Amino acid sequence: MTDIDLRSVVSEFATGVTAVTLDSEPPHGITVNAFTSVSLDPPLVLVCLDHDTEAHARLVSGEAAHYCVNILSADQLVLGEYFAGMAEGLDPFEEHPTETAATGAPVFSESLGYVDCSVHETVEAGDHTVYIGRVEAAALSESDRDALTYYESEWGEIP
Numbered sequence: 001m002t003d004i005d006l007r008s009v010v011s012e013f014a015t016g017v018t019a020v021t022l023d024s025e026p027p028h029g030i031t032v033n034a035f036t037s038v039s040l041d042p043p044l045v046l047v048c049l050d051h052d053t054e055a056h057a058r059l060v061s062g063e064a065a066h067y068c069v070n071i072l073s074a075d076q077l078v079l080g081e082y083f084a085g086m087a088e089g090l091d092p093f094e095e096h097p098t099e100t101a102a103t104g105a106p107v108f109s110e111s112l113g114y115v116d117c118s119v120h121e122t123v124e125a126g127d128h129t130v131y132i133g134r135v136e137a138a139a140l141s142e143s144d145r146d147a148l149t150y151y152e153s154e155w156g157e158i159p
């Protein structure tokens with residue numbers, strides 16, 4: 001099994017897309033689809049971050065201690081692209097409305113919902129670190145936007 005084989009098989013798994021924001025100064029965002037709910041009691045979720053990312057570097061260095069998972073709507077494709085390093089442009093933290101979550105991490109107000117976390121535990125897993133987050137706050141948007149998706153390396157949307 002080669003790297004390419006694994007990537008193409010995994011790309012058959014359709015996912016939603018999140019922008020994980022960090023409470024560093026200045027704030028930082030990264031596009032993540034390796035997000036899952038882990039436990040309801042206690043409330044835990046996880047995200048997997050590549051060791052080569054700036055987001056991982058900020059969490060390891062202690063520049064950030066919290067993360068907020070913003071579940072992106074189809075209207076927020078530009079955030080998904082920007083935080084994946086696929087688009088140049090203006091800083092989304094300046095251009096899109098944000099609020100501050102309980103932990104101090106930024107929330108993009110137009111997200112479908114968010115899950116705001118303190119880092120509960122980290123697990124080293126090959127070239128990624130699994131960041132298990134203790135949920136400090138979570139909220140749903142009142143709007144009825146479509147969800148942003150990622151499937152076979154293409155962006156999409158579902159109602």
Ligand SMILES: Cc1cc2nc3c(=O)[nH]c(=O)nc-3n(C[C@H](O)[C@H](O)[C@H](O)COP(=O)(O)O)c2cc1C
Pocket residue numbers: 017029030031032033034035048049050052053054055056083084085150
């Ligand atoms: C749809 C999509 C999902 C991604 N999911 C992850 C992920 O779960 N974990 C990860 O480390 N990188 C993921 N990436 C790649 C990062 O978003 C990308 O490497 C980014 O530029 C890292 O940003 P940073 O180095 O500024 O923190 C994903 C990219 C895309 C397009």
